[in-house]
Amino acid sequence: xxxxxxxxxxxxxxxxxxxxxxxxxxxxxxxxxxxxxxxxxxxxxxxxxxxxxxxxxxxxxxxxxxxxxxxxxxxxxxxxxxxxxxxxxxxxxxxxxxxxxxxxxxxxxxxxxxxxxxxxxxxxxxxxxxxxxxxxxxxxxx
Amino acid sequence: xxxxxxxxxxxxxxxxxxxxxxxxxxxxxxxxxxxxxxxxxxxxxxxxxxxxxxxxxxxxxxxxxxxxxxxxxxxxxxxxxxxxxxxxxxxxxxxxxxxxxxxxxxxxxxxxxxxxxxxxxxxxxxxxxxxxxxxxxxxxxxxxxxxxx
Numbered sequence: 165x166x167x168x169x170x171x172x173x174x175x176x177x178x179x180x181x182x183x184x185x186x187x188x189x190x191x192x193x194x195x196x197x198x199x200x201x202x203x204x205x206x207x208x209x210x211x212x213x214x215x216x217x218x219x220x221x222x223x224x225x226x227x228x229x230x231x232x233x234x235x236x237x238x239x240x241x242x243x244x245x246x247x248x249x250x251x252x253x254x255x256x257x258x259x260x261x262x263x264x265x266x267x268x269x270x271x272x273x274x275x276x277x278x279x280x281x282x283x284x285x286x287x288x289x290x291x292x293x294x295x296x297x298x299x300x301x302x303x304x305x306x
Numbered sequence: 307x308x309x310x311x312x313x314x315x316x317x318x319x320x321x322x323x324x325x326x327x328x329x330x331x332x333x334x335x336x337x338x339x340x341x342x343x344x345x346x347x348x349x350x351x352x353x354x355x356x357x358x359x360x361x362x363x364x365x366x367x368x369x370x371x372x373x374x375x376x377x378x379x380x381x382x383x384x385x386x387x388x389x390x391x392x393x394x395x396x397x398x399x400x401x402x403x404x405x406x407x408x409x410x411x412x413x414x415x416x417x418x419x420x421x422x423x424x425x426x427x428x429x430x431x432x433x434x435x436x437x438x439x440x441x442x443x444x445x446x447x448x449x450x451x452x453x454x455x
Contacts, residue, residue, distance in 0.1 A: 258367070258373040278401040288375065290442075292370070
């Protein structure tokens with residue numbers, strides 16, 4: 165038995181078809197790998213460009229504050245400082261506020277000022293004076 | 307590496323100094339614990355020390371009652387931020403407990419005085435640092451006026 169007859173008798177057509185499919189699939193996979201190779205090279209060259217692969221860093225506004233909540237006594241102290249700040253100008257002097265707090269016998273004025281700074285209730289205005297962040301204050305003493 | 311050298315390498319002004327200069331600086335640094343409310347420098351008082359913050363938070367207040375907070379390890383508080391003609395020009399207070407390296411002012415100025423390149427380098431970096439941390443404090447012209455610090 166020779167020729168097409170022999171091919172048919174020994175499943176030659178299906179074997180040929182499977183062979184063609186395997187070779188074709190191999191070529192598709194190879195061409196895909198080659199087409200993506202530039203990304204692998206770019207990653208090796210500069211991994212920082214692919215930050216999206218690492219866990220996302222939180223960008224919430226809360227992150228910029230060391231303190232995101234206040235204890236009961238800290239809230240009380242913040243309220244007392246607020247009363248003092250209300251007597252001052254919008255851009256107030258921090259040393260003056262501390263002095264007022266000392267004169268008014270507020271408890272631990274330095275430590276409490278630090279808490280106000282850490283919580284973002286008091287913020288520097290970059291001109292040497294400070295601002296009272298009322299929204300932040302309201303949120304934290306709730 | 308010692309804690310002093312480690313911290314010096316975090317200070318913008320001193321990290322570019324060569325090893326020998328950093329070692330000389332290290333020898334005049336003295337670590338001290340500070341507590342909340344403690345005065346480190348009082349305006350008008352004799353200027354004995356400059357400071358490098360290790361931990362904590364310090365408040366520098368000027369005659370005009372302006373203020374700047376230092377809280378970053380390696381923050382350097384010295385030169386015209388603090389002294390002029392041997393007197394403290396501003397007041398430095400600690401807001402919370404922490405640690406500070408005290409730098410003997412006289413020895414420090416002596417140390418940098420003999421090295422023109424070092425002086426130039428430090429003062430140029432100092433100018434940038436001052437602009438970044440306390441731009442409202444006027445920088446003095448250092449040229450030929452080393453003694454005023």
